[in-house]
Every structure is written in structure tokens, then in C-alpha cells.
Amino acid sequence: MKQCTHADALPHPEPKPLSDTCPQCLAEGSHPVQLRLCLTCGHVGCCDSSPGRHAAEHHKDSGHPIMRTHEPGEHWRWCFVDHVLV
Template sequence: MKQCTHTDALPDPEPEALTETCPECLAEDTHPVQLRLCLTCGHVGCCDSSPGRHAARHHRESGHPVARTFEPGEDWRWCFVDHVLV
């Protein structure tokens, strides 16, 4: 089973969310399906089921490896580099 190699380098405590929703979706006038919080910088982006896939784009542009769900009642993290739940 593949392990994430990036969680040890994450800031503690995790960063505050920079926004309440995906700013790229707002700028593009699209609707995010679900939101993800970058655990390196606090960027909020939409998931891959959203039209813009802005959380994944943020990872590709910034190199920040791990995001967590930003949805109420959910508690999981995703490593974009290792492609695993952490």
C-alpha cells in the first residue's frame, strides 16, 4: 500500500482558509461541487468534479502536495503527489 511522504512537512497548526469558497470559480462564474483546503498555504479550491478543478490546478502551479476536504462533516486529506488518502 502506497504511503504519503509529504504530511510530515505540513505546517502545524494547519493554515487558516484564505477564502470561504473557490475564488477562481467566483471569477469564472462557475459553481464548485466540493471544496478543498491546501494544507500548505490555505488556498481554497474546487474538487475535480467541479468544472475548473481549481484545487488540482493550485497543486500543479504551486507544488503544494496535500489538501483536505473543506466540506462540513468530512475529515480526510488527499496527497496530489502520492495519489493517496492520508
């Protein structure tokens, strides 16, 4: 089973969200399907089911490897680099 090689490098405590919603969706006038929180810097972006896919775009632009769901009641994390749940 493949494991994430980036989780040990995450900041502790995890960063606070920089916004309540996806700022790119807000600027574009679109609505995010679900939100994701970058665990390196706190950027909030929309999921891959949203038109903008801004969380994945943030990873591509920044190289920050791990995000977590920013939805109430959900607690999973995803490593974009290793393509595994963390």
C-alpha cells in the first residue's frame, strides 16, 4: 500500500483557514461544490467537482502537497503528490 511521504512535514498546529470560502470562486461568481484547506498555508479552495478546481490549482501553483476537507463533519486528508488519503 502506497503511503504519503509528506505528512511529517506539515506545520503543527495546522494553519487557520485564510477565508470562509473559495476566494477564486467568489471572484468568478461561481459556487464551490465543497471546500478544501491547504495544510501548508491555509488557502481555501474548491474541490475537483467544482467548475474551477481551485484546490488542485493551488497545489499545482504552490507545490503544497496535502489538503484536507473543509466540510463540517468530514476529517479526511489527501496528498496530491502521492495520490493517497493521509
